[in-house]
Amino acid sequence: MSGPARACRLVLITAAACLLGACTPQTPSVLDARGPAERRVTGLWWLMLWIAAAVFAVVIVMIVWGIVRGRSRSEEDARRPAPWGEPFVVVAGVGVSAIILVGLFLLSLRAMQVLAAPGRHDALAVHVVGHDWWWEVRYPNGAVTANEIHVPSGERVRLVLDAADVIHSFWVPQLAPKRDLIPGRTNELWIEADEPGRYRGQCAEYCGLQHAHMAFWVIAQPPSEFGAWLGDQVRPAGAPPSGLAARGRDVFLTNTCVGCHTIRGTDATGKLGPDLTHLASRDTIAAATLPNTPDVLAEWVSDPQDAKPGVSMPPTQLSSSDLQALVAYLRSLR
Amino acid sequence: MTTAEREALETIWSEKPGLGTWIGTIDHKRLSVRYIYTGLFFFVAGGIEALLIRTQLAHANLHVLAPEAYNQIFTMHGVTMMFLFATPVLSGFGFYIVPLMIGARDVAFPRLNAFGYYSFLAAGVFLYSAFIVGRAPDNGWFNYTPIADRAFSTGVNVDFYTLGLLLSGISMTVGAINFIVTIFKLRAPGMSVNRIPIFVWGELAMSLSIVFALPALTVANVMLTLQRKWGFHFFDPAHGGDALLWQHLFWIFGHPEVYIVVLPALGIASAIIPTNVRRPMIGYTYIVLAELATALLGFGVWVHHMFATGLPEISMSYISLVSFLIAIPSGVQVFAWLATIVAGKPVLRTSFLFVLGFIVIFVIGGFSGVMFASIPFDQATTDSYFVVAHFHYVLVGGAVFPIFGAIYHWVPKMTGRLLNERAGKWSFWLMFGGFNLAFFPQHISGLMGQPRRTYTYQPGLGWDLWNLLSTIGAFVLALGVLVTFVNWYWSRYRGPTAGSDPWHGETLEWATTSPPPHYNFETIPQIRSKEPVWDQPDLRNGAQAPDAGGRPLDAGHLQLSTTMLDASPEAALELPHESPWPFVLTLAVTAFFYGILLGAAPVAVVGAVATFAATAGWLWPRGESPGT
Numbered sequence: 016m017s018g019p020a021r022a023c024r025l026v027l028i029t030a031a032a033c034l035l036g037a038c039t040p041q042t043p044s045v046l047d048a049r050g051p052a053e054r055r056v057t058g059l060w061w062l063m064l065w066i067a068a069a070v071f072a073v074v075i076v077m078i079v080w081g082i083v084r085g086r087s088r089s090e091e092d093a094r095r096p097a098p099w100g101e102p103f104v105v106v107a108g109v110g111v112s113a114i115i116l117v118g119l120f121l122l123s124l125r126a127m128q129v130l131a132a133p134g135r136h137d138a139l140a141v142h143v144v145g146h147d148w149w150w151e152v153r154y155p156n157g158a159v160t161a162n163e164i165h166v167p168s169g170e171r172v173r174l175v176l177d178a179a180d181v182i183h184s185f186w187v188p189q190l191a192p193k194r195d196l197i198p199g200r201t202n203e204l205w206i207e208a209d210e211p212g213r214y215r216g217q218c219a220e221y222c223g224l225q226h227a228h229m230a231f232w233v234i235a236q237p238p239s240e241f242g243a244w245l246g247d248q249v250r251p252a253g254a255p256p257s258g259l260a261a262r263g264r265d266v267f268l269t270n271t272c273v274g275c276h277t278i279r280g281t282d283a284t285g286k287l288g289p290d291l292t293h294l295a296s297r298d299t300i301a302a303a304t305l306p307n308t309p310d311v312l313a314e315w316v317s318d319p320q321d322a323k324p325g326v327s328m329p330p331t332q333l334s335s336s337d338l339q340a341l342v343a344y345l346r347s348l349r
Numbered sequence: 350m351t352t353a354e355r356e357a358l359e360t361i362w363s364e365k366p367g368l369g370t371w372i373g374t375i376d377h378k379r380l381s382v383r384y385i386y387t388g389l390f391f392f393v394a395g396g397i398e399a400l401l402i403r404t405q406l407a408h409a410n411l412h413v414l415a416p417e418a419y420n421q422i423f424t425m426h427g428v429t430m431m432f433l434f435a436t437p438v439l440s441g442f443g444f445y446i447v448p449l450m451i452g453a454r455d456v457a458f459p460r461l462n463a464f465g466y467y468s469f470l471a472a473g474v475f476l477y478s479a480f481i482v483g484r485a486p487d488n489g490w491f492n493y494t495p496i497a498d499r500a501f502s503t504g505v506n507v508d509f510y511t512l513g514l515l516l517s518g519i520s521m522t523v524g525a526i527n528f529i530v531t532i533f534k535l536r537a538p539g540m541s542v543n544r545i546p547i548f549v550w551g552e553l554a555m556s557l558s559i560v561f562a563l564p565a566l567t568v569a570n571v572m573l574t575l576q577r578k579w580g581f582h583f584f585d586p587a588h589g590g591d592a593l594l595w596q597h598l599f600w601i602f603g604h605p606e607v608y609i610v611v612l613p614a615l616g617i618a619s620a621i622i623p624t625n626v627r628r629p630m631i632g633y634t635y636i637v638l639a640e641l642a643t644a645l646l647g648f649g650v651w652v653h654h655m656f657a658t659g660l661p662e663i664s665m666s667y668i669s670l671v672s673f674l675i676a677i678p679s680g681v682q683v684f685a686w687l688a689t690i691v692a693g694k695p696v697l698r699t700s701f702l703f704v705l706g707f708i709v710i711f712v713i714g715g716f717s718g719v720m721f722a723s724i725p726f727d728q729a730t731t732d733s734y735f736v737v738a739h740f741h742y743v744l745v746g747g748a749v750f751p752i753f754g755a756i757y758h759w760v761p762k763m764t765g766r767l768l769n770e771r772a773g774k775w776s777f778w779l780m781f782g783g784f785n786l787a788f789f790p791q792h793i794s795g796l797m798g799q800p801r802r803t804y805t806y807q808p809g810l811g812w813d814l815w816n817l818l819s820t821i822g823a824f825v826l827a828l829g830v831l832v833t834f835v836n837w838y839w840s841r842y843r844g845p846t847a848g849s850d851p852w853h854g855e856t857l858e859w860a861t862t863s864p865p866p867h868y869n870f871e872t873i874p875q876i877r878s879k880e881p882v883w884d885q886p887d888l889r890n891g892a893q894a895p896d897a898g899g900r901p902l903d904a905g906h907l908q909l910s911t912t913m914l915d916a917s918p919e920a921a922l923e924l925p926h927e928s929p930w931p932f933v934l935t936l937a938v939t940a941f942f943y944g945i946l947l948g949a950a951p952v953a954v955v956g957a958v959a960t961f962a963a964t965a966g967w968l969w970p971r972g973e974s975p976g977t
Contacts (some may be wrong), residue, residue, distance in 0.1 A: 029385060042811035045729050056729040063723065074687065074712050078705060081690035082697065085626070093627040093694035095454040100631035100688045108635070108681035116719065118672040123723035124666060130725055131662050181496040182592065184657060184732060192728030195658045197593065198495055199586020202659035215810070219732040219800045221489050221658075221699035222415045227803035295814035304807070324416055 043188040043215040050207045052191040055126045062122070066115060130192060138205070139166070140173040145183030145196040145218065148225040148326065149289055149302040158248035159277075161289030162302045168211045168235040170256050176202040184220035187233050193219050208235035215303070224325030230303035247349075251280025252292050255347045263344025266337045277327070277347065288328060294348045301326075313342045355871060358903050362454070363929055364869035375459035376867065377444050382763060384441025387466075388434050388835075391473055395429035396421045396827055399728035403787070407820040419804035420487040421506070427490030428510070431606065432517045433473045437749050439613040440465075440524050442611030443552040444757050445763060447528065449858035449865060450546045452537025452874045454890045454908050455924055457530040458523075460967070464931035465524040471939040472517035479509040486510035487597035489802060491603065491862075492573075492974050494584035494595040499577045505946060507577065512942045513569040518563050518570075519938070521609075523564075525556035532556075535908060536916040537857070538898070539876035546856045547630065550637045551616020554644040555609050561648065562605035569598035574945070590909070593658060602652035608647040610744060612640055614751035615682060616706045621751075621758050622686055624854040625701035626633055626693030633684035639678035639685075646675040656727045665724055679715055683708060698852070699773030703754030706781045710746025714739055717792070732802075735795025741788045748786035753780065753833060760837060765863040766844030772836040779829030784823025790815035849890065855880035859892030871901030873909045876916070937963045 048054040067139070071205045085093070141164060144151040152160045176185055178196040185204065186193035194204040208214060218229035236244060255261045267273070267283055274286035283291075294300075297307055301323055305311045317338065319328040333341065364370045374380065399563040401422050405413040414422065448456055456462050461802045488497045497507045532553045536545065575581040575594070582588035584595045630636065652660065652668035686708060695701065717739035720726045730736065753776070761767045794815035799806060806812055840864045850859040859882050861870055870891040876899025878884035885893075893899030900918075902909060907921045937959035944953025 041809055044811075045733075045796045047797060053729070056725050059723055059726050059851075060720070063716075063720050063726070067713075067719075071712060071716070074683065074708065076688040077691055078708070081626070081687070081693070082695050084691065085694040088694045090627050090694060093692070095689065095692075097631055097692035100685075101635070103688050104632040104635050104681060108639075109677055109685040112677050112680045113674070116676055116722075119719070119723060120670050123669065123725060126725040127662060127666075127669075130728075181501055182493055186732075186798075186800065188729070188733075192725055193657050194728070195733065197658065199592055200659065215798070217798070219798050221493070221496070221732075223501065223804040227416070229807050230807075244508045271358055284529065300620075320561075331729045 025087070041215065041226040043217070045188045047189050049189040049209055049212065049214060050191065051209075052130055052206065053189060055129060056192060059119075059123060059126055063119065066119075067256035082087050092166055109233060138171050138173045142175045142177070143185060143196070145176070145178040145180075145185070145222070147180050147223055148323070149220070150229070150231045151179075151289065153199060154245060154248070156245060156249050158245055158295065159279075159290040160248060160297070162231045162299065163297050164216075164231065164233045166206065166233060167238040167241040168208050170238065171205050171207045174204045174206060176204060179221050182220050183218045183222050183229070185216065186219040189214045190216075190233060195220055198257055206233065207209060208233065211235050211237055211240075217303075219227050225302075225323050228302055228304040228323050232299070232303055247296070248293055252278050252348050253280070255344055257343070257347075259340050259343040260347040261344075262337075263340035263342065263347075266333065266341045267344055270333070271329070272331070291345065291348060295346050296349050309342050312345055313338055316341060354901065354903060358868045358871060359866065361903070361906055364867070369929065370927050372932050373463070373929045375455070375463050375925065375927050377448055377455045377459065377462060377760075378763070378865065380462050381441045381443075381445035383466055384437050384444060384469070385468055387473065388438035388441055391429050391433035392438070393476070395426050395434055396830065398426040398429065398859050400827060402426060403820040403823040405804065406806070406816050408817065409806050409813055411805060414804065416804045417487065421480075421485040423802060424486045424489050424492075424510075425480075428476060428486060428513075431490060431610065431743070432514065433469075433476070435610040435744070436521060437469050438752055439552075439555070439610070439617075439748070440521075440528075440676075441612060442617070442752070442759060443528060443548075443555075444524075446759060446858055447531060447549050447552055447870055448535070449861065450477045450549055450856050451532065451535060451540055451859050452870060452876065453531065453535040454873075454902075456527050457535055458527050460925055460928050460931050461523050461527050463928070464934060465520050465527065467932050467935035468516060468523070469520035471935050472513055472520060474511035475516055475939065475942060476509060476801070479506065479513075484509065486513075491599055492595075493599075493705065494573065494576075495575065495586075495591075495592050497577075497595075498585065508574070510948050511577075512946050514566060515570050516939070516942055518567050521559050522563055525559035528552050528556040529560070533913050534910045534919075536911050537874050538900075538909070538911055538916055538918045539877050540911075540916045542914050544876060544879045544881075545637075547619035547633065547636055547640070548613075548616035548856075550640050551613040551619065554612045554616075554640045556695035557613065557641075558605045558609045558647060562602045562609065565598045566602035566606075569595060569602070575696060578945070578948070579637075581766040593655070596655050596658065596765040597651070600654045601648070603645040604651045604654065605644075607740075607743065608643055611747040612644060614707075614748040615640065617751040617755045617758075618707055619682075619687065620856065621700050621704045621754050622689055623693075623880070624758075624852045624940045625698055625704075626690055626695045627853075628689065629683065629855070631688040631692060632681070633879065635681050636685050636773055637682040638744045642678040643675060646671055646678070650675055650722075651720055652725060654731075656724050657731055662724075669722055669724050673719060676715060676719050676722075679711075683712060683715075698757070699768070699770055699777055700754045700757035700852075702774065702777045703750050703757065706777060707746055707750035707754065710750060710781075710784065714742025714744075714746050718743060731796060732800055733795035734791040734799045734801055737801050738788050738791035740796060741784075741791070745784060745788070750780070753777075753830075756833060756837065758852070759858075760840070761844075762843075762858055762863045762865070762894035763848035764841055765847050767847045767851060768833075768836050768840040768844060772832055772839075776829045776836065779832060780826055781821050781829075783827070783829055785826030787819050787826055787912050788822070790818045790822075794819075850882070855883045857881055857888070865891070867952055872901050874899055928967070934960065 136262045142153040150162050152164050176196045178198045183196040184193050191206045194202050212235050214233040216231045255264050273283040275285040277284050277290045279292040300307050316331050318330045319326050405411055453806045484504045486509050492510055572583040576583055582590040584590050586592055649671040653672045757768055757773050796814045797811050799812045847863045849862045872893050874888055874893045887893050887897040906924050908924050910919045912923050941956025944956050
């Protein structure tokens with residue numbers, strides 16, 4: 016089989032494999048657009064892909080044609096002038112190419128304008144700060160959370176993006192093109208999810224040792240549900256009801272935890288790590304790396320370096336009863 | 350030409366045996382072979398790094414490499430392939446073949462050529478010495494600030510990067526200047542600009558790009574060294590600097606760097622195609638203009654690496670347009686090659702197969718390249734595996750495949766022995782299949798949201814299969830590479846004799862013996878055609894008779910210089926002889942860089958003084974030949 020034919024087959028096989036469902040429901044695919052911004056991109060992609068496929072077919076046909084035709088030709092035939100040659104190069108290489116490329120440029124420009132249009136003035140503005148290696152999320156009403164961005168579905172949300180240390184990049188493939196978070200600059204991006212759902216995002220700019228584990232979730236909720244969630248999140252943590260959790264609270268407040276974490280309504284006001292006021296309401300910990308379950312939480316507190324080597328949080332030496340109490344307290348922070 | 354005359358030339362041009370000459374050689378052929386061997390050594394090193402990366406990523410959450418090891422290895426993979434493999438090997442083929450193609454006896458500045466090689470070797474040793482202390486550069490070949498600043502990169506890793514690239518920049522700059530002057534001034538009489546082989550144009554376009562692009566990288570690395578070592582604030586937003594400034598400077602160099610790698614490789618394709626389809630290239634003028642246009646437009650596209658940084662839409666639009674249009678010169682070249690293939694009689698030798706494979710792969714890389722010109726699509730896919738797929742299609746397709754074609758095409762010229770064709774074809778198909786299996790799936794995993802530069806990924810996101818395929822492909826590709834290296838080694842001892850013109854080529858390197866004599870050509874030929882060896886039977890054996898226009902130029906260590914456009918004879922230049930100074934100067938410069946790296950002021954001072962002393966020693970008038 017010739018090179019081109021083999022390449023063609025490879026392309027077809029891989030494309031078919033993808034269509035046949037190597038994608039899982041969790042796959043954060045650029046082509047699985049779930050909002051108006053990303054749909055713009057998907058449209059451009061399919062157009063460009065089909066043009067590319069057509070030109071690729073021309074390339075392959077010419078190579079195969081040349082090889083097949085060449086077999087029956089003599090050296091004298093090969094040396095003959097080919098008066099069609101240069102006009103072909105100019106028409107195909109310059110003329111046709113320029114028309115296609117300028118056309119694509121104009122379509123892209125149109126899409127860019129739509130994407131760049133600022134959100135409505137009264138749109139919800141969420142402040143997202145990139146940290147090594149987690150996401151701080153602040154709402155205008157004072158609610159603060161981490162690694163989970165709740166938004167009302169069907170509404171445009173303005174994101175104000177900034178970085179605390181190095182450059183990060185905000186990327187939710189199903190919702191919007193990405194935008195960098197750069198120290199000393201403030202960027203903006205709007206996102207909108209058509210339907211309620213969970214959309215995975217991840218840092219897309221290399222940011223050091225744990226760049227691989229800096230993910231987050233965008234959770235789109237029906238507007239009323241979102242409003243209720245936001246109301247919950249702004250409240251300070253309640254006093255723990257049961258004895259074990261109450262002891263856990265003392266463990267938290269008398270250990271190094273308070274140096275870095277804030278739990279609103281207590282004396283813990285550290286700023287270096289995620290706000291834990293409503294930790295138990297989140298599905299994951301460690302920047303969408305681990306499930307938020309009691310066992311995982313206990314392991315994480317004892318030795319965060321195991322799951323995320325290089326993370327700023329140090330191991331915490333606690334007796335097993337203290338650890339159990341601490342986890343019970345953290346689990347009570349709904 | 351009589352035997353006596355030939356012996357006279359041999360005496361003038363051969364170098365004395367011994368260690369002094371081995372170090373001090375200025376023979377472009379010897380130095381080129383060293384460039385190629387050293388570059389391929391680093392290709393193997395970079396390849397091993399690639400296999401480690403792919404092993405780590407074969408499956409989700411593997412622990413083959415710790416994160417800090419992974420970051421060093423992916424960084425060194427990029428740095429190695431760009432600075433220590435692609436450019437040196439392409440320069441190596443250039444420094445070997447260009448003087449032969451233009452009918453010259455050496456390059457314009459033979460001692461500078463030796464210095465170029467030694468400083469490249471020094472840059473390689475310097476960068477790889479970082480592994481000995483376990484502190485190789487670890488912020489990617491792009492080395493963005495502020496992560497590369499002292500606050501976030503406390504070790505010497507980044508200093509190895511900045512200083513290593515400065516050293517490599519010295520090598521690239523002197524090499525580029527040497528190419529430009531050689532191509533402008535040393536062409537055989539009659540080789541007017543419209544008869545220069547396209548490969549030579551490719552090396553010229555590369556050299557012009559280097560001369561104008563490298564200063565941006567040099568400035569950036571000097572500024573970053575000042576910031577890291579002496580507390581300057583160029584890139585530090587907390588003190589009025591700008592984190593994005595580094596990205597501008599880096600990509601003003603970094604995008605032309607892609608063309609620095611690809612342009613000479615396209616030239617290789619343009620050298621192999623006419624020989625193997627048995628006819629002159631269609632659209633010679635358009636190909637040449639396309640190469641130069643690419644080199645020029647390459648300076649107007651850097652911001653497409655920064656479309657996600659939040660720059661104003663208006664400035665991104667200009668760059669987007671140029672990024673779309675730069676596909677035109679590449680398209681012109683591809684269509685000219687295709688037209689030539691259709692009009693000719695293709696002979697499917699291994700070298701030509703590699704060129705066909707290159708065209709297929711490079712065209713796919715070109716398509717994804719055009720997609721990145723589209724601002725919204727770029728913003729959606731930049732920094733994902735889609736980009737990794739794209740630039741490997743462009744750079745492996747656009748440089749590695751042509752280089753392997755060049756091995757089968759030109760190594761017989763260098764060694765006098767042919768490589769085995771059957772093994773060559775095995776190598777090609779393994780590399781072609783392996784390459785596509787390694788990199789095509791990365792388009793898909795990238796579109797599925799997999800970000801690049803991560804040491805691992807989570808299972809269950811649909812990325813596992815594509816990564817596994819990619820890893821398998823990488824090993825198949827490596828096997829294909831290995832077959833060619835074994836084939837090459839075998840051919841040195843067992844390969845059939847090549848003769849001066851095994852492929853019935855059209856350019857001047859085929860008019861002399863394989864390997865060529867020290868003086869390349871017994872007489873400097875008079876050129877009357879764009880395909881001289883096809884059209885001038887008098888050129889055979891590199892000894893055009895004086896009555897046909899050949900110039901013996903045997904009164905000394907002489908090289909003819911000609912005018913820039915028409916290549917009319919101008920003067921006989923005396924070329925210098927072997928010299929230890931390029932090597933000594935390299936040692937001095939390297940000592941200076943190690944001094945800076947280690948913060949050891951005495952070492953740096955000694956290195957700086959020795960640099961001046963070695964330069965003075967090099968240039969000291971000795972009353973014999975003019976210095977270079």
